[in-house]
Amino acid sequence: MSREILKDQTNEILDVWYGFVASTPQLVYFFGNKTTSKPEGEYLAKVRERFALWILQTAEANYDQNWLNYQYEIGLRHYITKKNKTDKVKSVPIVNYRYVPALTIPITTTLKPFLAKKGTSAEDVEKMYNAWVKSVLMQSILWGQPYLKKGEF
Numbered sequence: 001m002s003r004e005i006l007k008d009q010t011n012e013i014l015d016v017w018y019g020f021v022a023s024t025p026q027l028v029y030f031f032g033n034k035t036t037s038k039p040e041g042e043y044l045a046k047v048r049e050r051f052a053l054w055i056l057q058t059a060e061a062n063y064d065q066n067w068l069n070y071q072y073e074i075g076l077r078h079y080i081t082k083k084n085k086t087d088k089v090k091s092v093p094i095v096n097y098r099y100v101p102a103l104t105i106p107i108t109t110t111l112k113p114f115l116a117k118k119g120t121s122a123e124d125v126e127k128m129y130n131a132w133v134k135s136v137l138m139q140s141i142l143w144g145q146p147y148l149k150k151g152e153f
Contacts, residue, residue, distance in 0.1 A: 002128045003059035009114050010052040020106045030095045043089045075143035097147045101140040108133045
């Protein structure tokens with residue numbers, strides 16, 4: 001249900017999430033130029049496009065092998081293996097893993113008002129919200145795989 005509800009709200013959702021990141025210097029750091037430390041606007045824009053797609057993919061809840069492979073790719077893009085390579089930027093070399101699961105809180109708690117925006121019953125909003133919390137938590141765990149030594153995941 002949430003995909004249909006959220007599909008035309010992704011920009012507004014991202015405005016909230018990016019506002020949170022922009023107000024948190026420890027998070028802005030990961031989008032900053034390695035030399036100047038200033039945020040890379042083009043980098044933020046490219047990530048935002050992927051983040052909008054991520055919202056819709058999460059809402060689809062299609063947990064097939066392609067989805068699983070992409071979760072691994074997302075993890076790699078936060079880790080030293082692929083950080084900065086997709087967008088060809090000169091930012092810091094890694095997103096420290098402690099920030100990845102911590103972001104499940106602002107990403108999920110700020111979503112509930114958007115789920116309720118289209119007149120869906122409070123009961124259905126709560127069910128969708130709970131599904132989102134579970135999905136985002138599962139994804140943040142999967143994104144951690146590149147950070148662990150072989151056999152530790």
